[in-house]
Structure formats: C-alpha cells, structure tokens
Amino acid sequence: MNMSIQKSIAVPPDATRIIEGLRDTGYEFNTAIADIIDNSIAAGATLVDIRFTMDYIGEISIYIADNGSGMDEAGLINAMRYGSNQRSDPGSLGKFGLGLKTASTAFCRCLSVTSRSKASVTTLKARWDLDNVSIQEWQLLFLDPDDDELSLLDEVSDGKSGTIVTWEKVDRILKSYSDQGGSYARKALERIKDNLREHISMVYQRFLDPAFEDAPNVTIRLDGQVIEAWDPFCSAEPFTEVVAERKQEVELPDEQMTSFTIKAYVIPRKEQFSSEDEARKAKLTNDRQGFYIYRENRLIHYGDWLGMFRNEPHGTLLRIEFSFDHTLDDAFNVDIKKSKILLNDDLYNWLKDQFLPAPRRAADDRYRKGVNNGVVKVSKGAHDGSNANIGSKEKAVQLAKVEVTDADRNEVEVTNRKGKFKIKLPVIDSVKEGEVHVAAVDSVDDGLLWEPCIIDQHRAVRINTSHPYYHKVYVPNLASGVTVQGMDSLLWAMCEAELGTINDETKHYIKELRYEVSRLLRKLVEDLPEPVLNDGN
Structure with a gap:
C-alpha cells in the first residue's frame, strides 16, 4: 500500500x-x-x-x-x-x-x-x-x-x-x-x-x-x-581436575566460522588444598559454583547454572569456564551491561543433557567423599535397632540357603526354589559386634545405594552412605528409630528376595536393577534439601 x-x-x-x-x-x-x-x-x-x-x-x-x-x-x-x-x-x-x-x-x-x-x-x-x-x-x-x-x-x-x-x-x-x-x-x-x-x-x-x-x-x-587476580578454577592446585573440555565450532548467519570453548573443573575439597589460606581464597560457597562466562577474556556472568539446575551444596566443587569473543555477541544476546547471556534452545539442551552430566557426577563424587566422614559419624549406632530386629526374625523369613564356598574370592552357593547356583557376593567380617545384618559403609561399587552381602555367615545388606538418598532421606531421620528400621528392613528384604529368586539367567539383570534403582533415586532426591553437618554433628 x-x-x-x-x-x-x-x-x-x-x-x-x-x-x-x-x-x-x-x-x-x-x-x-x-x-x-x-x-x-x-x-x-x-x-x-x-x-x-x-x-x-x-x-x-x-x-x-x-x-x-x-x-x-x-x-x-x-x-x-x-x-x-x-x-x-x-x-x-x-x-x-x-x-x-x-x-x-x-x-x-x-x-x-x-x-x-x-x-x-x-x-x-x-x-x-x-x-x-x-x-x-x-x-x-x-x-x-x-x-x-x-x-x-x-x-x-x-x-x-x-x-x-x-x-x-x-x-x-x-x-x-x-x-x-x-x-x-x-x-x-x-x-x-x-x-x-x-x-x-x-x-x-x-x-x-x-x-x-x-x-x-x-x-x-x-x-x-x-588488586590481585582471583582464579575461580584453582588451576595451580594439585587436586584440581579438568573433567571435560570442548571447543565448539559455530557457523554465523554470514557463513563465517567462529567458536567458543567450554571446560569443566572439579576443584579440591577444603582439606585437599595446599594450604588453609588457599582453601579460604577458593571461596567454597554455594554461590560460586556453576558457569563462569567470559567475553573477550572479561568475566560477564558467574555463580549459577543459567536456569538448568539449582545451586546446591553437592555442586560447590564444579565450576564451568565458558569463553567466547565478540563474534558471538548477537548469538548469545549479550545485554547492555555485559552481565549475562541468553542461550538458544539447542545449546542449552546440549549443555544440560550432554556436556554437564559427567562433570556433575565427578564433582558430586568428590563432594560426597568429603562430607561422608561426617555422615559416618552421625550414623554411628543408628542401625543397631535394625540389626537386632532383623536378627530376631532372620531364620523365619529366609527364602534361600546360602553357603560360602570361597571367602577370598567372594564365591557363594545359593539354593532356592529354582535350583542351586554359584554367584559372587561380598563376604566380609563384621567391624562392630552385632552389626551383621545392616552395615552402613562409605562406598559401594558402581555407586549403588545398597547391595546384598554375607557378614559373619549372616545374610546382610550394605548401605552406601555416600549415596544422595542416604544423605537426604536417611540422615534427617537418623534420630527416628522406627523410620530407620523401616527403611533398613525394606533394603534387607530386597536382598533376601534377590537370593530367593536368583538363577544363572537372571543374576546379571538383578544387579542391573539395583544400579537403575540407585540411579533413579539419585535423580529423585536431587531437589530435596541437603542436611547441614557441622563437625560430624
């Protein structure tokens, strides 16, 4: 017109x-x-x-x-x-x-x-x-x-x-x-x-x-x-690890090529730093985790996950370096104060679903090992009631006969209604008198929450105190004997049910089931509050 x-x-x-x-x-x-x-x-x-x-x-x-x-x-x-x-x-x-x-x-x-x-x-x-x-x-x-x-x-x-x-x-x-x-x-x-x-x-x-x-x-x-430089990635510390790194090529609308780089650092726990002064300088706080975004080598945004995740204590040790130059200003929608960027959906999803999962696991594992000493202290004695309760009913609820054939090789023979089978099961000695049915340990292979084992010839369950489920569900309820006994009884019963139904064809799948349940629980408790442990109390 x-x-x-x-x-x-x-x-x-x-x-x-x-x-x-x-x-x-x-x-x-x-x-x-x-x-x-x-x-x-x-x-x-x-x-x-x-x-x-x-x-x-x-x-x-x-x-x-x-x-x-x-x-x-x-x-x-x-x-x-x-x-x-x-x-x-x-x-x-x-x-x-x-x-x-x-x-x-x-x-x-x-x-x-x-x-x-x-x-x-x-x-x-x-x-x-x-x-x-x-x-x-x-x-x-x-x-x-x-x-x-x-x-x-x-x-x-x-x-x-x-x-x-x-x-x-x-x-x-x-x-x-x-x-x-x-x-x-x-x-x-x-x-x-x-x-x-x-x-x-x-x-x-x-x-x-x-x-x-x-x-x-x-x-x-x-x-x-x-003013002295502050390195958020603690690059000079021996225990700092680069756990993922990527240089990503980008084609601009005018067909010119450019790139950005991204690198994931897992920094040391407080006690792993070379000195107390260096640990203090590292600022191991909740608001210093996450992305550190650099435009032309100048930091423009830091201290969060750009809406992908919430800042939680178990992410404190993970810091992500994200660097780009002026050619990507329009692509990242750099604001007038040069204080933040906006990611398009493809990059957002790639970072969240492909790049970050492995670094988050690595940082979480290091954090858990650090706090687990405190968890072990607060959990001491918390499972005594479970051991007594299960011990009083152990023979009445057994679904299988289990005989240790080679303790050094963790080999046992299981006889259940499906037949007789040889499987591998941890065979260990008790470390505390009466702790022969439920044992809280600082780690379990493959990050499982629980696994069946034999302790002093008794059917038992080992519970992984490093798993987030233990931190966020068990620890806040350790003072409630009924709650702890209920959760322990559930895990022990699952181990007994495993022995009562296992056979040569299903034994590998049953372990895979434990792995998947442990993985899902890790995800499901992600947003639950983290209990605060001060000097193991």
Whole structure:
C-alpha cells in the first residue's frame, strides 16, 4: 500500500526525563565501576587507578584514572554522547556506547571526564551535570581541569596520555545512612570498597594475571593497593581436575566460522588444598559454583547454572569456564551491561543433557567423599535397632540357603526354589559386634545405594552412605528409630528376595536393577534439601 507523507517533524526526547530515567537501568555498583574499567582497557591502558574520597559531611567522590590513549576534543565529545560512535575494534570491551554515561549516572549526578591524548599536550575536561541538563537541555559543559585532577593524571600516566572519570554528587551509594560522614557511613563505604576489590579481582582475572597470555596485562589499584587476580578454577592446585573440555565450532548467519570453548573443573575439597589460606581464597560457597562466562577474556556472568539446575551444596566443587569473543555477541544476546547471556534452545539442551552430566557426577563424587566422614559419624549406632530386629526374625523369613564356598574370592552357593547356583557376593567380617545384618559403609561399587552381602555367615545388606538418598532421606531421620528400621528392613528384604529368586539367567539383570534403582533415586532426591553437618554433628 502506498503512503503519502505530508510532513516530517523532529520530536526530540525530553532531556530531563530521559537522562533521569537512564539512571534506573539496573546497574549494581560493582558492575558500574567495571564498565568504566572496560573503557580504560579498550583505550590500551596498562594501569587503572581507582580512588574514593569522603569529606567531613559525607560527600563522596570517585576517580577512575588510566594511562590509556586519551582523547582529543572530538573524541571526548563522542565519548560523552549518549549512543557514541561504534569503536573501530569490534572486540573492544566497550560495546554499546552507553556504559560510561548510564553506569556513572546510576550512582552520581555529576559525571566529568578529563583526558589528554597522545597527540596533544592539552588536557580537556567535559561534564554532564544532571541538574544543569534539566535547565539547559543536552548542554555538555567544558571546564578547566582542577589541580588535583591534573596531578592524578600526571601520576598515573607519567605525564603522557590518559583519562580520568570523576563521579561527584554521588547520591546512590550510602543514601540509607543518616550519619553521612559519620563512622557508620565510613565503615559501610569500606565494605563497599572491599566488595569492589573482590569483584575486580574476579572479573578481570585474565588481565591481572601476568601468566595469562591471551589478554593484555593490566594493573588495577584501589586506593593505592594493587588488586590481585582471583582464579575461580584453582588451576595451580594439585587436586584440581579438568573433567571435560570442548571447543565448539559455530557457523554465523554470514557463513563465517567462529567458536567458543567450554571446560569443566572439579576443584579440591577444603582439606585437599595446599594450604588453609588457599582453601579460604577458593571461596567454597554455594554461590560460586556453576558457569563462569567470559567475553573477550572479561568475566560477564558467574555463580549459577543459567536456569538448568539449582545451586546446591553437592555442586560447590564444579565450576564451568565458558569463553567466547565478540563474534558471538548477537548469538548469545549479550545485554547492555555485559552481565549475562541468553542461550538458544539447542545449546542449552546440549549443555544440560550432554556436556554437564559427567562433570556433575565427578564433582558430586568428590563432594560426597568429603562430607561422608561426617555422615559416618552421625550414623554411628543408628542401625543397631535394625540389626537386632532383623536378627530376631532372620531364620523365619529366609527364602534361600546360602553357603560360602570361597571367602577370598567372594564365591557363594545359593539354593532356592529354582535350583542351586554359584554367584559372587561380598563376604566380609563384621567391624562392630552385632552389626551383621545392616552395615552402613562409605562406598559401594558402581555407586549403588545398597547391595546384598554375607557378614559373619549372616545374610546382610550394605548401605552406601555416600549415596544422595542416604544423605537426604536417611540422615534427617537418623534420630527416628522406627523410620530407620523401616527403611533398613525394606533394603534387607530386597536382598533376601534377590537370593530367593536368583538363577544363572537372571543374576546379571538383578544387579542391573539395583544400579537403575540407585540411579533413579539419585535423580529423585536431587531437589530435596541437603542436611547441614557441622563437625560430624
């Protein structure tokens, strides 16, 4: 359908509403500072210096200085423009041309950028003052740099090119503190700086680590203290294992080829670290497991499973490195804050159903072995009632005759209503007086929850305390003798039923049945809460 345009009218947006509205784009403080650091690294800086000041009435100013390439007047105007021109390097950490402004004004009402380019000895300063914008719409102010800014720029850049981003009228960091400038507010600011230091050490790990060769080396200081890299994968620890690794080729819509890499690390248990200090640095907490996603070697998301699984204690030791470059920005829907990605259904399902199951089992096994010492302690004596109860009825409920023919080779002869058969069955001695029908052990072959055995010539069941079912169903009920006896009796009865019906044709299938039931139970209890064990109690 043809349309006839009568006229065209420019309708500029209301400056005050737009610039105030952009304060609420959802930035967190650490993410906002990281956006400024991104620009410094994009400008080729090898040093970034962050400084906080608070005066006696509680007014906070923040300075982020670097020794990057700096900007001339045209470059500075472009940098301060909302929606600045696209960078020449598509792999730049700065992406949408909004981060400097939206990240800054999310926390301050006055943003200044002071810069000196390589080609000029003149230092320029431009400012967005939100209070001024409401009076003079979109008027970017140019000012003379003050002496403190010139001194800081010279210090950081050694008198050469560089840039300082200054936040003033900072109104959204300590707004809940009534004692602005007082001791509580100052302590709160110190906590904010500690959190920022931790965030930078993680997000820019590959830039801060001189040994990492695929990213330029950058020194970042916070109030004069150099920030050290934090390696979430504990790569230098002897017990860290890479349990899966893949480089995946991807064809883009323009038929160009690119790739991403994914690597699964199982990190040590606390007691396996080379020192207590290294174990503390590893941050073995629930919110540090899962994916660590890197765009152009910069961490943009971490600490969860992208909706695939819930964070649970048994996943604490598994951390997944996922790395890609700018060519996959559109494919992964990288957001404006560069803080997360969205996976398409095919990749999501491949990760969840094909890549992750084996690493999750490996991490779960290591975690279980670590906590199992505590489980063994709390389960001590919990099965005494079951042993007494089953012992009083053992002969009355037997379905087969079992004779040990070679204890060293775990060979027994079973006689039941189907005939006489030779099978292999664990033949063991009791480790505790009276524990000859139900024995809680720290592991069973193939990860089974239970298996039949012979203990001191008695028919018995070994129950695997490392299995999730024991952790999540048995452990919370160990104080309930009736519940434990009921569950133990069920497993012992299944072992007796196995001996009463086994024959040469079915003996392999019966073990397979135990394996499948144990596997299904592992899955079924996945979302049950994990009991907390403190020092085995």
